[in-house]
Amino acid sequence: MKKIFYGIIGLIAAFSLTACSLDEPTYAKTTSENFYKTQSEIEEALTGAYLQLRTTWNEYALNFYFVGDCSTDDALKGSTDGDRAEVMELQNFTVYSTNGEVGRRWEILYRLINRCNEVIAHAPSAQGDKEILTRYANEAKALRAFGYYSLASTFGGVPLLTVPLDPKAILKVPRASIEDVYAQIIQDCTDASALPAKGSYSEAEQYHVTRGFAKTMLAKTYMFKGDYANAEKVLHEIVETDKDYALLSDYGLNWTKENENSSESVFELPNQLYDKTVATGTNVPHFFTSRDVPGYQGYGFHVPTTDLFNAFDKDDPRQTYVFTRTGDRYKGDSRAQDNHQSATGFHDYKMTVPAVEKAGFDVWMISYNIRLIRYADVLLLYAEALNENNKPAEALKYLNMVRRRARNTNPMDPRKDLQAYVPPTGPNTLPDITETNQKALREIIWHERRVELAMEGWRRDDLMRQHRFGEVMRAYAAKYNVQKGRDFKDDRDYLLPIPQGEIDKSNNVLVQNPNY
16 A cells, blocks of 8 residues: 555656646656556556646645535635635636636646546557556546546536647647537446446555446436436446445444545545655645634635525434534544634534544645545435436435435534534434425435535536526525625526636637626
8 A cells, every 4th residue: 555655656756747737748748659658657647647636735626615515505615805715706606717716627627637548548558467457548537537527517518638639739629519528428437337346446446436436427427418317227227236335324424534435435535644754635624624723723614604504404413514613622622613703603524624633744734535426425316317207206215215324323423522512313303205296306305415415515516407506596695695696697607717828828719608
């Protein structure tokens, strides 16, 4: 395990990760003439692709949460007005094409895609075990599909790069249609469905993408397209045929150190620190914790809204693991949490790492895995697809699996010795749903996704594919008499603007999204 880890550190030094966006030379000065010839070089190139989601000070997870939650009714930017002002623009739908967070998303995801293209192009001709080289290519296809899904779901049609190109050629590639991008994602995910199952990799490769990840991204793509028939087929395969995953017995276990890469984890970004002197890990949790408590003193971003809090039943034990409150105290701390600078009085529990787990580490390099996709997400997608396909009675099975686990969750967080609020669970907590009217059940499933996946970055995605983003945000603005959502325009704000710098570099080959 350590061998792989230090190999990654070497790759960080060897490969330039600072060149920007579409016109960057892939792997700096490394070319196919002097690299990509052997299995070990393809493995290193694949590691370089994985690293694009984990680049220190430019982590994809931070952007994922800002875009996926802070632009919705689930989260506020938080912190002070001057900090990360570009996220405030996302929150209030006053985004300009020069917005730094928008540009960061484009840059990170195209770096990922460029690295994946190198692996996919050169793996077939490299010397080595052909079965392993094919697997490496399929891993890269799964990661490329994730990159294009993340771009398409926020920008619409984007340049479709599937082979390595030099910078001048890249700048001549126009935006593809959204249907062509979807088709590429579907093909990549279909190919990558041949990957090993979760648990089939060696310990050193345990965080590599799996067939379950590829199929989940395929299902998410079909759901975004509104192709519920194909979504149901793929989700059935994941849930009832492959059976690679299982819900943990307790909802709160998902965010504990002991349950990293658990049976519920479909896609997780590892940030283990095997040597405390090596600068790897994640700094995302420090952006989201309280500004005022020793051992935390973060920036206070990604604040749960009052509206999200009110979405939970008062006895729902999941809220213990969504909202950090003033008065909560983690074991080992001398002071309780103090959220007086939070606009809602809450902070993000799921990204709060107790001080005892950070002892001896720089707070900007925390050993904490980012859980991006959980099996509960898959089950609720399956319930939604079944209901949309006029099978509400079948949908109830998977919806109630998630609710049953939730009601059996410990309302008192075992990691705390003080808890400001303990949900009063009882025999009537989160009863099974019996509703079979399609329209009514649709609303119930949508609500269940909101509370089950709260603060996990998928809210914007859901609102967009459900075609109610504008409706929900304008209602939020009216309900709370705030700017957030008031100026949402359906003909503009479903998509983010194409970064102006990319349009300029392309000499206007790239065209802007409507009304920006």
